[in-house]
Amino acid sequence: MRYWFDTEFIEDGKTIDLLSIGIVAEDGRELYLENLSADVSRASDWVRENVIAHLDMVKHGVAHEEIGPKVLAFVGADKPEIWAYYADYDWVAMCQLFGTMMDLPKGWPMYCRDVKQLCDAVGNPKLPEQGTQEHNAIEDARWTRQAWEFLAPLAVHREATGALK
Known part of the structure; x- marks a missing residue:
């Protein structure tokens, strides 16, 4: 199953201190x-x-210490496909909920997919506007799903025509 997520955090170049996490599941469930x-x-x-x-x-x-177990209970461990937008710091913040990268739940990938990279691969089209509160993890996760839903058909078309970068 696909999941789109976002985090808000405090960072100083050395540490990432999670403030909030929002996750939207392909089946419509949400966790904030x-x-x-x-x-x-x-x-x-x-x-x-x-x-x-x-x-x-x-x-x-x-x-x-309760966030990681709640995230795992929500996502499960059956090879989730996890997406974020400009995902690098968000993914580190997510992974740190479980300890090190080696401590990720069994069945989880050691990477997440990046909607921004997908956007670049299909020619960097203008993404849908986010009409809600930016920098709110659940609102941003909802928008990330919306952006993915906009881009995914473009990626399929470009792949079918051999134009996917």
Whole structure:
């Protein structure tokens, strides 16, 4: 099954401190969690204004050590196909929920797929506008799915015609 996800985080070039994670499943289910254990004192002004100000820890907050098991329960371990947009830091944040890369759940790939790379491969068309709150992990995950749904038929067509980069 396919999953699209996004994270919001605090990073300083050495560490990534997860603030929130949103995941949308191909079957329509959604998971959204906020990290009660995040050290928000380390956040930049931009992260405070654009991410932290919109969090609702009372409604969505869970302890950091609970996030990985909740993500695994949601996604399962049956070879998920995991997508993100500009995925690098998001994937590291996701993997760190389980420890090291070697600690990923059995059946999970050691990589995720990147919607931005798919976009580039089909000629970099203008993606659908995100009409919702940006820098909210669940809203961004929903948009990532929407962008993938826009791009996937283009990729199939280009592959069929031999034009896929």
